[in-house]
Amino acid sequence: MNKKSLLWMLTVILIISMVALSACGSSDPAPAPESGNGEAAPAPGAAPGARTDLIWGAMQDPDSLDPRLTTSSYAEEVLELVFNSLIYPDENLEMQFDLATGMETPDDLTYIFTLREDVTWHDGEPLTAHDVVFTYETILNEDFGSPHRTRTHVSTVEALDDYTVKFTTETPNAAAWTSLRRFIVPRHLAPAEPYEDGQGTFAFQPVGSGPFKLVEWIPNDFILLERYDDYFEGPAILETILRREIPEGETRFAELLAGNIDFTYPPEREIDTLIEDPDFTLVMSQTLNYFPLAINHAYAGSDVLNDVRIRQALNYALDKEAIVKHVWPTASVMHNPIIAGTWAYDDEATYKYEYNPEKAKQLLEEAGYGDGLTLTVTMSNSTENIEFGELARSFYGDVGIELVLETMEFSSALAKILDGDFQLYHMGSTGMYDPHDFMSRFINGTGTTAYNHPEVNRLVEEAVQIIGDQDARKALYSEAQRIMTEDAYNVPLRNSQMWMAWDADFEFDYNFVVRSRNLKDAYWKQ
Amino acid sequence: MHIYIMKRLLQAIPVIFLVTVLTFSLVHLVPGDPALMRAGEDATAEQVEAIREAMGLNEPIYKQYTKWVSGIMRGDMGYSLQDGRPVFSTLIQRLPATMKLVMASFIVSIGIGVPVGILSAVKQNTFADSFARVFALLGISMPNFWMGLMLMLIFSYSLRMLPASGSGTLAHLIMPAIALGMPGAGIITRLTRSSMLEVMKQDYIRTARAKGLRRQLVIYKHALKNAMLPVVTVIGVQLGSRLGGSVIVESIFAYPGIGRFAYTRLLARDYPMIMGNLFIFAMIFILINLITDILYGFLEPRIRYD
Numbered sequence: 001m002n003k004k005s006l007l008w009m010l011t012v013i014l015i016i017s018m019v020a021l022s023a024c025g026s027s028d029p030a031p032a033p034e035s036g037n038g039e040a041a042p043a044p045g046a047a048p049g050a051r052t053d054l055i056w057g058a059m060q061d062p063d064s065l066d067p068r069l070t071t072s073s074y075a076e077e078v079l080e081l082v083f084n085s086l087i088y089p090d091e092n093l094e095m096q097f098d099l100a101t102g103m104e105t106p107d108d109l110t111y112i113f114t115l116r117e118d119v120t121w122h123d124g125e126p127l128t129a130h131d132v133v134f135t136y137e138t139i140l141n142e143d144f145g146s147p148h149r150t151r152t153h154v155s156t157v158e159a160l161d162d163y164t165v166k167f168t169t170e171t172p173n174a175a176a177w178t179s180l181r182r183f184i185v186p187r188h189l190a191p192a193e194p195y196e197d198g199q200g201t202f203a204f205q206p207v208g209s210g211p212f213k214l215v216e217w218i219p220n221d222f223i224l225l226e227r228y229d230d231y232f233e234g235p236a237i238l239e240t241i242l243r244r245e246i247p248e249g250e251t252r253f254a255e256l257l258a259g260n261i262d263f264t265y266p267p268e269r270e271i272d273t274l275i276e277d278p279d280f281t282l283v284m285s286q287t288l289n290y291f292p293l294a295i296n297h298a299y300a301g302s303d304v305l306n307d308v309r310i311r312q313a314l315n316y317a318l319d320k321e322a323i324v325k326h327v328w329p330t331a332s333v334m335h336n337p338i339i340a341g342t343w344a345y346d347d348e349a350t351y352k353y354e355y356n357p358e359k360a361k362q363l364l365e366e367a368g369y370g371d372g373l374t375l376t377v378t379m380s381n382s383t384e385n386i387e388f389g390e391l392a393r394s395f396y397g398d399v400g401i402e403l404v405l406e407t408m409e410f411s412s413a414l415a416k417i418l419d420g421d422f423q424l425y426h427m428g429s430t431g432m433y434d435p436h437d438f439m440s441r442f443i444n445g446t447g448t449t450a451y452n453h454p455e456v457n458r459l460v461e462e463a464v465q466i467i468g469d470q471d472a473r474k475a476l477y478s479e480a481q482r483i484m485t486e487d488a489y490n491v492p493l494r495n496s497q498m499w500m501a502w503d504a505d506f507e508f509d510y511n512f513v514v515r516s517r518n519l520k521d522a523y524w525k526q
Numbered sequence: 527m528h529i530y531i532m533k534r535l536l537q538a539i540p541v542i543f544l545v546t547v548l549t550f551s552l553v554h555l556v557p558g559d560p561a562l563m564r565a566g567e568d569a570t571a572e573q574v575e576a577i578r579e580a581m582g583l584n585e586p587i588y589k590q591y592t593k594w595v596s597g598i599m600r601g602d603m604g605y606s607l608q609d610g611r612p613v614f615s616t617l618i619q620r621l622p623a624t625m626k627l628v629m630a631s632f633i634v635s636i637g638i639g640v641p642v643g644i645l646s647a648v649k650q651n652t653f654a655d656s657f658a659r660v661f662a663l664l665g666i667s668m669p670n671f672w673m674g675l676m677l678m679l680i681f682s683y684s685l686r687m688l689p690a691s692g693s694g695t696l697a698h699l700i701m702p703a704i705a706l707g708m709p710g711a712g713i714i715t716r717l718t719r720s721s722m723l724e725v726m727k728q729d730y731i732r733t734a735r736a737k738g739l740r741r742q743l744v745i746y747k748h749a750l751k752n753a754m755l756p757v758v759t760v761i762g763v764q765l766g767s768r769l770g771g772s773v774i775v776e777s778i779f780a781y782p783g784i785g786r787f788a789y790t791r792l793l794a795r796d797y798p799m800i801m802g803n804l805f806i807f808a809m810i811f812i813l814i815n816l817i818t819d820i821l822y823g824f825l826e827p828r829i830r831y832d
Contacts, residue, residue, distance in 0.1 A: 145580030203610040221782035246780040411558030
């Protein structure tokens with residue numbers, strides 16, 4: 001083997017790989033927009049000089065853009081721009097009509113929606129009742145595998161005509177109609193069987209009816225949206241939205257300050273800097289997220305957590321104010337699963353466990369664990385969780401409870417929790433538009449904590465059947481809150497805040513519930 | 527030579543088979559699956575089961591594996607369980623960006639490592655040598671996420687010279703390439719230095735000097751080529767790990783490479799995408815090893831392939 005032929009062979013290998021590479025490169029559907037400074041030409045008719053593009057620095061990619069298949073908030077913030085729903089909650093958590101123009105309830109089991117007749121899909125086809133029926137039929141079909149199935153409390157859906165849809169429930173259910181806020185997908189494009197091979201491109205190139213249409217989504221890079229000019233409420237002011245994925249908080253912050261992105265979620269420790277900076281607007285907004293130190297009420301192999309005294313001791317032993325203030329400075333302490341400030345929350349009925357290590361010790365003594373007790377907490381391995389774990393460990397150590405931290409990567413922790421293979425866990429729950437959405441997680445032992453209290457079961461099940469009388473429902477939830485907190489159902493911990501920052505020249509009305517829907521009316525002042 | 531290459535490629539078949547069996551079982555054994563991820567934090571067990579059924583994850587694992595292998599045989603890597611993207615074309619689309627980053631990082635590693643290593647060996651035990659050795663130590667020991675953030679602090683935050691994230695232009699490539707390439711530069715500096723020192727002591731170098739060749743020529747023509755053997759090995763090894771292992775650098779600079787993509791899909795338990803990725807990586811590793819072995823023969827004619 002001489003050198004020349006060796007060299008020759010290497011050259012051939014190199015050339016082949018180069019050709020292969022450049023061929024791959026050219027299969028790109030469209031060249032990536034130059035990230036960082038994608039200034040678009042202003043729209044004809046827009047105020048002279050004002051920008052009409054927005055560069056958004058997002059934390060994470062959606063998992064899927066088929067709205068029937070995702071519950072990710074990163075997906076929802078995009079779906080809100082691309083799709084529409086029959087109804088949606090506004091910033092006061094009151095339902096507003098979107099695709100619907102009205103709703104009739106001839107009896108406690110029936111909901112009839114009339115639809116707008118001027119709505120078109122981004123491909124020009126009209127949006128009709130048949131699309132609504134298709135969407136809900138696929139969601140309700142068990143074989144389809146939608147995560148929204150058990151969160152959609154209706155049993156049948158049918159089109160009465162092209163613009164009227166009828167939903168029915170089996171039993172009266174006060175939480176039924178508010179669950180009809182799913183995004184509607186086009187029957188002529190969306191798949192009916194998402195996991196069959198080659199079901200098309202809908203989950204990553206969806207066609208919706210919203211104010212923006214999706215141009216391109218390159219995973220872990222960017223999602224490019226373009227204004228849909230025939231939007232039924234009139235076109236948006238922004239022409240393009242480039243949502244770039246920038247996972248590192250400090251990078252997003254640096255890019256915001258450098259002006260390479262206009263709108264982002266900055267790291268918590270930079271909030272004060274941004275509030276003081278006149279070049280940026282920062283808005284804080286309360287979320288509907290509940291983070292407890294949750295208790296397994298059906299832990300196989302040990303019944304120590306079934307003793308109410310031990311559960312109360314777990315509550316008394318933690319200085320929740322100090323912990324939350326230290327680890328999550330923007331969050332507030334919670335005392336029961338219903339978010340403070342929403343209609344069903346009852347402050348008076350809630351028993352609040354103040355920090356009282358002496359009381360905790362005494363309760364442990366009474367329960368027969370004066371000599372100590374070992375408990376394990378399962379959670380994902382985020383920095384905040386580990387910090388929280390260490391603090392909790394030291395507070396519990398003071399009263400004689402040895403807390404073992406079992407931290408692991410998120411999906412592994414989730415698997416353990418859903419399998420009931422834990423004593424305590426720390427992870428969030430989201431999405432309370434109706435109090436039933438939260439309270440139903442604590443009845444009949446079906447929730448992740450397997451909490452099962454006959455009186456609470458009865459109250460919650462009775463409350464959801466009361467239609468049209470919020471005060472009567474509220475009274476039942478108040479009683480349930482009193483029982484659950486006195487029974488130390490969990491160690492409730494915190495309700496988180498969300499914050500967003502953007503260029504002060506950009507006019508945008510942000511809050512956690514309406515989220516990116518309001519980008520439709522957002523604009524640049526100059 | 528051709529026989530050698532054929533032999534090596536045939537040897538690759540059982541390797542690929544073992545790699546896929548092992549990774550397929552490992553990926554499926556790790557707790558958490560795509561159905562769980564889809565169902566979310568407050569799903570019921572029954573709901574997770576329904577999604578699992580719809581995704582086809584309830585079949586016995588050997589059946590899922592044979593299904594996957596028969597797909598590979600037909601050149602079909604399947605579709606993502608997460609967003610339905612075709613696995614092969616999605617992965618291939620991401621390779622060019624990663625290749626660019628890896629190449630640029632090697633320009634940094636080799637461009638700094640080899641000259642500094644030579645300098646350090648030629649000027650052994652001088653100030654330049656000590657400086658080079660400290661530099662190498664720093665390069666190796668600085669974690670690349672820290673270096674990435676420091677670079678960003680200086681060049682994006684303070685000087686506003688370079689974009690802190692994204693891809694597309696040469697300017698986007700500079701900081702990630704430095705962050706990814708510096709540890710390698712340190713290793714290559716040390717390797718070049720030690721193997722140069724060793725080669726410089728050989729008889730043939732003394733002979734070359736004795737017959738009156740210029741010092742420069744001896745260093746670059748006679749010594750360097752022979753000193754490059756361990757360096758080439760390290761480059762081969764690093765090439766593979768940098769293709770997939772640049773997750774941290776890609777995350778800091780939001781660079782759309784294949785490393786971070788593989789990582790996010792791993793966390794999401796997107797089985798077809800993970801397996802496709804591992805398969806392609808296994809192929810690349812085998813190819814790189816083959817090229818490295820061929821290069822040995824070029825650098826060291828005593829190595830024979832028969």
